[in-house]
Amino acid sequence: MILFFKKILVFSLPVYAYLILCSFLMPKIIAIWQGPSTATQIKMPFDTLKKEGFEMVVLGNSRTYRGVNPDKLSFNAFNFSHDNDSFNQIFYKLEFIREKSTTPKYLIIGMDLFQFSFIAHKRNYAYAPRFSAGYSQDFGFPELVRSLAGHYLDQADLRKLSACFSDRETPFQRGNGQYINPGTSRKTDSVSRDSRRLDFQVQYLDRLVDVCKSEDITIFFVTMPTRQRELDSYTEDQLDDFNKFVGRYLMREGVFWFNYGTEHPFSLSDFTDITHLNEKAADRFSEMLDADIRQVLEAR
Amino acid sequence: MIFNSIDFAVFLPVVFLIYWSLAKRSLRVQNLFIAFASYFFYSCWDWRFVFLILFSTVIDYLVGRKLMLATNAVTRKFLLGASISVNIGTLGFFKYYDFFLSNFVNAFHFFGQEIQISSIEIILPVGISFYTFQTLSYTIDVYRRKINPIQEFIPFAAFVSFFPQLVAGPIERAQNLLPQFQNKREFSYEMSVNGLRQILWGLFKKIVIADNCAVYANEIFNTSESLNGSALILGAVFFAFQIYCDFSGYSDIAIGLSRLFGFNLMKNFSFPYFSRDIAEFWRRWHISLSTWFRDYVYFPLGGSRCGRIKSIRNVFIIFLLSGFWHGPNWTFVLWGALNAIYFLPLMLAGKNRQNLDIVAKGFKFPSIKDTFSIGCTFGLTLLAWIFFRADSIDHAVDYIGGIASFSVFELPDFVGFGKSIPVMFCVLFFVIVEWIGRENEYAIEKLLLKRRRAPRHFFYYFLIFLMLTFGGDKQDFIYFQF
Numbered sequence: 001m002i003l004f005f006k007k008i009l010v011f012s013l014p015v016y017a018y019l020i021l022c023s024f025l026m027p028k029i030i031a032i033w034q035g036p037s038t039a040t041q042i043k044m045p046f047d048t049l050k051k052e053g054f055e056m057v058v059l060g061n062s063r064t065y066r067g068v069n070p071d072k073l074s075f076n077a078f079n080f081s082h083d084n085d086s087f088n089q090i091f092y093k094l095e096f097i098r099e100k101s102t103t104p105k106y107l108i109i110g111m112d113l114f115q116f117s118f119i120a121h122k123r124n125y126a127y128a129p130r131f132s133a134g135y136s137q138d139f140g141f142p143e144l145v146r147s148l149a150g151h152y153l154d155q156a157d158l159r160k161l162s163a164c165f166s167d168r169e170t171p172f173q174r175g176n177g178q179y180i181n182p183g184t185s186r187k188t189d190s191v192s193r194d195s196r197r198l199d200f201q202v203q204y205l206d207r208l209v210d211v212c213k214s215e216d217i218t219i220f221f222v223t224m225p226t227r228q229r230e231l232d233s234y235t236e237d238q239l240d241d242f243n244k245f246v247g248r249y250l251m252r253e254g255v256f257w258f259n260y261g262t263e264h265p266f267s268l269s270d271f272t273d274i275t276h277l278n279e280k281a282a283d284r285f286s287e288m289l290d291a292d293i294r295q296v297l298e299a300r
Numbered sequence: 301m302i303f304n305s306i307d308f309a310v311f312l313p314v315v316f317l318i319y320w321s322l323a324k325r326s327l328r329v330q331n332l333f334i335a336f337a338s339y340f341f342y343s344c345w346d347w348r349f350v351f352l353i354l355f356s357t358v359i360d361y362l363v364g365r366k367l368m369l370a371t372n373a374v375t376r377k378f379l380l381g382a383s384i385s386v387n388i389g390t391l392g393f394f395k396y397y398d399f400f401l402s403n404f405v406n407a408f409h410f411f412g413q414e415i416q417i418s419s420i421e422i423i424l425p426v427g428i429s430f431y432t433f434q435t436l437s438y439t440i441d442v443y444r445r446k447i448n449p450i451q452e453f454i455p456f457a458a459f460v461s462f463f464p465q466l467v468a469g470p471i472e473r474a475q476n477l478l479p480q481f482q483n484k485r486e487f488s489y490e491m492s493v494n495g496l497r498q499i500l501w502g503l504f505k506k507i508v509i510a511d512n513c514a515v516y517a518n519e520i521f522n523t524s525e526s527l528n529g530s531a532l533i534l535g536a537v538f539f540a541f542q543i544y545c546d547f548s549g550y551s552d553i554a555i556g557l558s559r560l561f562g563f564n565l566m567k568n569f570s571f572p573y574f575s576r577d578i579a580e581f582w583r584r585w586h587i588s589l590s591t592w593f594r595d596y597v598y599f600p601l602g603g604s605r606c607g608r609i610k611s612i613r614n615v616f617i618i619f620l621l622s623g624f625w626h627g628p629n630w631t632f633v634l635w636g637a638l639n640a641i642y643f644l645p646l647m648l649a650g651k652n653r654q655n656l657d658i659v660a661k662g663f664k665f666p667s668i669k670d671t672f673s674i675g676c677t678f679g680l681t682l683l684a685w686i687f688f689r690a691d692s693i694d695h696a697v698d699y700i701g702g703i704a705s706f707s708v709f710e711l712p713d714f715v716g717f718g719k720s721i722p723v724m725f726c727v728l729f730f731v732i733v734e735w736i737g738r739e740n741e742y743a744i745e746k747l748l749l750k751r752r753r754a755p756r757h758f759f760y761y762f763l764i765f766l767m768l769t770f771g772g773d774k775q776d777f778i779y780f781q782f
Binding site for chain 2: 003004005008011014018019028055061142145146149150153156157159188190192
């Protein structure tokens with residue numbers, strides 16, 4: 001049996017060497033053509049917020065990450081959203097800001113129906129070291145190990161190098177936190193959304209709202225402009241139920257909702273895919289959102 | 301805890317080390333440990349269903365012991381009936397309750413009567429279709445006096461719960477596997493290396509072929525109403541390779557893992573897509589299930605030796621049962637019926653046992669006749685797979701209708717066509733390797749074995765490289781849902 005283990009070890013050494021090499025080289029190579037890696041994208045806003053505070057912070061998933069340009073808001077704002085963030089990540093990001101930066105006066109929080117249906121774990125390798133222990137406890141040590149191992153195994157996916165041969169524009173992340181990923185939408189784009197509402201995410205949303213109330217932070221829930229083909233994932237009943245659900249929070253002071261999901265002036269050419277606004281549309285949207293926020297604040 | 305997960309990568313070496321360190325102690329301790337590890341493995345899916353498998357194990361163990369003592373034929377039949385009732389009843393409840401309920405309600409609705417019955421959302425215990433059949437084979441063989449009932453409970457518990465084959469087969473026979481738990485097992489370097497080789501091939505099939513084909517099969521089947529005929533054919537082909545590589549990949553991993561622990565499981569797939577007729581296909585596809593139905597349903601009903609009408613009836617029964625075993629959906633039943641229709645002409649003409657040898661044995665390439673036969677057989681199975689994969693019978697009919705058009709001569713028009721081309725090359729590579737290795741237990745069993753180590757290892761590294769580079773979006777093993 002010792003011979004057996006020796007042979008496995010010798011056989012697997014090149015595989016480990018390959019994985020280690022990929023984990024160092026691939027992010028650097030891919031960044032040249034595909035823009036900053038996920039780890040880099042996540043690191044930048046944390047570093048920025050440690051150095052300076054902001055009056056307004058944008059939190060949410062990829063729709064706000066790409067769709068809100070803080071430079072077009074008339075506030076000192078920063079975009080702290082990220083792909084696949086849901087309310088547990090948003091809650092801990094706010095906690096991070098309160099502890100390591102300046103508590104903002106206003107929060108823009110992306111509010112999508114599908115956002116309650118998942119517990120994202122793929123970025124735990126980047127989030128867990130930066131959030132407090134409560135975040136990691138939700139997942140448990142084995143899940144964190146899986147996330148880390150999955151991240152390193154993912155580096156060995158050489159298909160990512162195909163981006164080097166693509167003539168598409170390179171994505172980039174602005175200093176204000178917004179991420180720009182160019183693309184062209186198609187009529188046939190589709191997505192299947194899950195309308196489940198996990199108690200886990202609702203509880204985090206409740207905690208988030210409670211913290212904002214105690215810290216006197218005004219919340220602007222924002223449902224980003226949504227294409228009809230994405231809205232088709234939901235039934236009328238699900239949309240009504242969602243409206244009622246969010247409506248509960250609006251009864252609290254300091255909570256507002258801008259629902260651009262069904263009524264918005266954006267067309268197919270304003271999207272990069274089924275769900276994300278492109279750079280120019282994001283600018284226009286941000287100006288529109290800013291005007292609506294100003295109107296609400298002036299009326300208060 | 302699926303085989304291609306990090307959790308299993310931690311679980312396996314720990315269990316392997318402890319298992320073989322216990323080999324120097326008693327066999328009893330070793331069996332106890334493997335049973336404990338298997339129950340732990342199963343509890344990672346859902347700990348509540350550990351009690352279910354334990355219940356099934358205890359019932360069949362006791363039935364076996366009682367059958368040994370019972371001499372009265374009525375008593376023996378009663379005991380067998382009890383075992384069958386408990387196992388099939390449990391399977392029926394968890395798997396088919398909601399299906400029968402909804403069809404019952406629909407039947408009343410059809411006749412204009414509305415009835416309200418609350419359905420229960422029942423979670424299907426993973427592996428229940430497999431371990432219930434496995435334990436049933438034990439009690440039936442004891443009843444038939446083909447094997448003696450086992451005296452000790454621990455080896456029997458280990459036999460039922462053996463983790464490599466617990467959740468998706470092969471459905472082992474007590475005659476084959478149970479004695480292996482009763483005999484001392486010695487670590488064998490050759491057997492372990494062979495096992496690792498088979499695991500590697502199984503992982504390749506699952507990660508590179510099945511998971512990648514699944515992406516495009518799902519895309520095509522989910523948007524089939526707007527695609528052209530060639531895209532739909534490609535979707536069916538992707539699904540054919542998805543289900544074959546997913547299921548046979550799991551079986552390869554299960555058999556390979558068993559070898560690591562000193563066990564020999566039965567072969568479950570024998571290159572079915574190289575079959576020259578449907579009868580041969582069914583001798584090579586999911587062998588453990590098809591032989592189970594043959595031995596415990598088909599032969600007791602009389603097989604093909606009870607007159608033409610009854611023979612036809614028996615063929616339909618086993619194929620419909622086989623379809624129904626896969627799940628509570630009429631599409632599976634229709635898939636079974638279609639295969640019965642394919643099989644019957646061969647049986648009635650006495651040609652269902654004409655291709656018993658390996659296709660083109662000793663030759664590099666098949667003959668033109670064999671190539672044509674393989675193509676036709678593959679085409680027929682493709683048609684059946686459409687029903688298997690479709691969401692409903694209407695969906696399957698529309699899908700087939702979409703194929704039957706002149707658009708089959710156009711380029712496939714689904715969105716991922718360009719990205720699917722590397723996957724097609726991977727499938728082609730896979731088919732070539734399977735063809736080269738078709739005379740072996742599994743494709744790469746003896747590949748390059750006669751050569752020096754370097755080319756062999758280079759091939760293994762190439763497979764690992766493909767897994768790391770072309771690993772598809774992780775999908776559950778298809779047969780977990782059954």
